[in-house]
Each structure stands twice: as structure tokens, then as C-alpha cells.
Amino acid sequence: MSDRKRNRIIALILAVICVTALVGCGGSDSKIDKTIRVGVVTYTQDDPFINAMTDKLKSQLKTMENSNMKVIVSVRNGDNDQREQDEIVAEMIDAGCDVLCVNLVDRTAPANIIKVARQNDIPIIFFNREPVHEDLEQWDKLYYVGCDAKESGDMQGEIAAEYIKNHPEVDRNEDGKIQYVLLEGEAGHQDAISRTDCSVKTLIENGVQLEKLSYQFADWNRGQAENRMTQLISQYGDEVELVISNNDEMALGAAEAYRNSGISEDKWPAIFGIDGLDDALQAIKEGTMQGTVYNDKEDQAGEMARLAVDLFKGNSLSSHRLQDEKYYVSPYQKVDVDSVDDFLHR
Numbered sequence: 001m002s003d004r005k006r007n008r009i010i011a012l013i014l015a016v017i018c019v020t021a022l023v024g025c026g027g028s029d030s031k032i033d034k035t036i037r038v039g040v041v042t043y044t045q046d047d048p049f050i051n052a053m054t055d056k057l058k059s060q061l062k063t064m065e066n067s068n069m070k071v072i073v074s075v076r077n078g079d080n081d082q083r084e085q086d087e088i089v090a091e092m093i094d095a096g097c098d099v100l101c102v103n104l105v106d107r108t109a110p111a112n113i114i115k116v117a118r119q120n121d122i123p124i125i126f127f128n129r130e131p132v133h134e135d136l137e138q139w140d141k142l143y144y145v146g147c148d149a150k151e152s153g154d155m156q157g158e159i160a161a162e163y164i165k166n167h168p169e170v171d172r173n174e175d176g177k178i179q180y181v182l183l184e185g186e187a188g189h190q191d192a193i194s195r196t197d198c199s200v201k202t203l204i205e206n207g208v209q210l211e212k213l214s215y216q217f218a219d220w221n222r223g224q225a226e227n228r229m230t231q232l233i234s235q236y237g238d239e240v241e242l243v244i245s246n247n248d249e250m251a252l253g254a255a256e257a258y259r260n261s262g263i264s265e266d267k268w269p270a271i272f273g274i275d276g277l278d279d280a281l282q283a284i285k286e287g288t289m290q291g292t293v294y295n296d297k298e299d300q301a302g303e304m305a306r307l308a309v310d311l312f313k314g315n316s317l318s319s320h321r322l323q324d325e326k327y328y329v330s331p332y333q334k335v336d337v338d339s340v341d342d343f344l345h346r
């Protein structure tokens with residue numbers, strides 16, 4: 001072999017080694033600010049509020065894409081089974097996800113998820129279903145994005161009290177008391193517990209005399225609430241004057257039960273929900289619901305998207321104004337017929 005030929009072969013081998021090395025470290029280097037993979041896992045696929053928030057999260061994350069950074073979002077759900085959700089999280093981590101957004105099935109059981117994320121150094125932003133404080137303290141890369149449930153209960157009590165003051169006809173049998181039914185979300189959910197307590201307490205503090213007819217769990221679900229309410233209508237006829245619901249879906253289920261009951265609309269109770277879902281805003285416009293409390297999914301999704309990107313890039317989190325360096329608390333807003341247009345089509 002001639003010297004020239006040997007030199008060319010050596011140069012070629014060196015070039016191949018260099019390119020391989022560049023691609024190799026380029027692969028992990030470019031991961032730093034080129035492609036962020038966000039894994040989003042919800043507790044079920046059947047929750048309209050969670051689905052609406054997840055859609056916002058996907059679009060918010062996509063708006064953060066630019067020429068230096070590609071965003072890949074993958075969304076899955078735990079099918080209401082904590083063990084299944086644990087497995088999905090492990091699979092997402094295996095598949096190379098950089099940041100996790102987790103809406104726990106069982107908010108008291110995040111241990112497996114935290115363990116595997118920590119082993120792989122993948123930060124977790126929990127949302128909507130709040131782990132207990134001790135669990136969030138287990139590692140410094142655990143965050144929570146959600147709301148102060150007490151605030152939503154207080155606001156719901158305030159708008160209901162205000163409505164009753166301005167509409168004395170709510171007390172249809174004129175006995176000075178408001179006969180009411182309360183529809184509760186999932187047992188053990190931080191929002192269900194506080195909303196129930198706080199809305200009733202606030203109504204009473206605002207001078208409304210209440211008479212409790214029934215409390216019913218309906219699991220956040222429209223169909224279940226419709227069934228419960230149909231049952232209550234067969235028991236109480238048109239005696240119910242007020243329905244307080246832990247969320248809009250159940251409030252809409254109650255309205256549906258009245259629609260199917262044959263009771264004339266002037267004898268329907270005043271109905272209040274929480275969330276500000278489009279169907280509920282529409283119902284407020286049409287007068288089949290009287291109010292709700294806006295659970296700001298745009299704000300929560302926006303915060304999660306910004307936090308995910310900052311965590312990925314290793315940026316300072318000071319602009320996020322996190323409480324205890326972990327919690328983002330999104331404010332609620334009251335919605336009634338006068339303000340409903342400000343919230344429609346956000």
C-alpha cells in the first residue's frame with residue numbers, strides 16, 4: 001500500500017471516529033436544549049375537566065416550541081388504577097421522557113412513582129390531585145400545580161347566598177329555610193372535602209337558613225349525579241330548592257334529571273357548580289344553572305408548561321413564585337349570569 005493510500009485510510013478512520021464521537025455526545029448534548037419530552041398521565045380518560053385541562057397543557061407546551069427546542073408531549077391515563085398508572089410512568093421514563101406531569105389516581109399513593117422518577121432524576125409536576133405534604137417533601141424535584149379548594153367552596157357559598165338574597169323566590173314554600181341537596185365528588189379528594197365544608201359554612205355565615213335534605217356522592221360524574229338526583233326527585237318531588245354541587249359535571253347531571261322529571265322549570269331548584277366548563281357556562285346563560293366558580297385550567301396548564309421547560313433547561317424558578325418552592329396555587333373566580341360572557345370560549 002502506498003503511503004498516500006495509507007494516510008487516506010487513516011484520515012478516513014479518524015473522520016469516522018470523530019463523527020461517531022460528535023453524534024454520540026451531540027445526542028446527549030442536544031437533548032439539553034433541543035427536544036423536551038413531556039409525559040402527561042391523568043387518572044382516567046373520562047373526566048371532562050381533566051381532559052379540557054390536558055388539551056390546554058398540550059397546546060401551551062406546543063407554543064413553547066422554537067428553533068432551538070422541539071417539544072414532544074405524550075398523554076396517557078391510569079384507567080383509575082394506581083398500579084397501572086405506576087407502570088405507565090415507568091414506561092414513559094424508559095422511553096426517555098424528561099419531565100412528568102402526573103394527575104394521580106390515588107393521591108395518597110405516589111410512592112412508587114416518586115421512587116422511579118427519583119432513581120432516573122426525572123422531575124414530577126403533580127396536578128389537580130394533591131399528594132400530601134410529606135410525600136411532596138420526599139425529594140426536591142417534586143412540584144404541585146392546583147388550587148386552594150377552600151377558596152372554591154367559599155366562593156360557591158358566596159355566589160349562592162348572593163343569588164338567594166336577590167331571588168327570594170328560591171324559598172318556594174316560603175318557610176324561611178332553603179331545602180338543599182349537596183352532590184359530592186370523589187370521597188377522599190381534597191377538593192370534594194373542602195368544597196362541601198366551605199360552601200355550606202359560607203352560606204350559613206351569609207345569613208341563609210339551610211335545611212339539609214340529602215348529601216350524595218356522585219364521583220364528579222354527570223351520569224351518576226343524574227341518577228342520584230332522579231332518585232331524590234322521586235323522594236322529594238319539587239321540594240328541593242337548592243343544589244350545591246362540588247363540580248359542574250354533577251350540577252349538569254342534576255339539571256338533566258329535572259329536565260327529564262316533568263317538573264316545570266319554575267319549580268326547579270337553583271343549581272351551583274364549580275369548574276366553569278363550557279357546558280356549564282352555557283347552562284348559566286340559559287338559566288338552568290345559576291352560577292359556578294372558575295377553576296382556571298388555562299392558568300394551571302400555562303404554569304405547568306413553563307415549569308416543565310424551566311426544569312428541563314435547569315433555569316431558575318424564581319419567576320414562578322412557588323409557595324414552599326413547590327406549590328403553584330391558581331386563583332379561582334366567581335361566575336354568574338352577569339360575568340359568564342367573560343369566561344365563554346377562553
Ligand code: BGC
Binds near residue numbers: 128189191249
Ligand atoms: C374538578 C373536578 C374533577 C376533579 C378530578 C376537580 O378539581 O373540579 O371536575 O373531576 O378535579 O380530580
Ligand code: CA
Binds near residue numbers: 179
Ligand atoms: Ca324553603
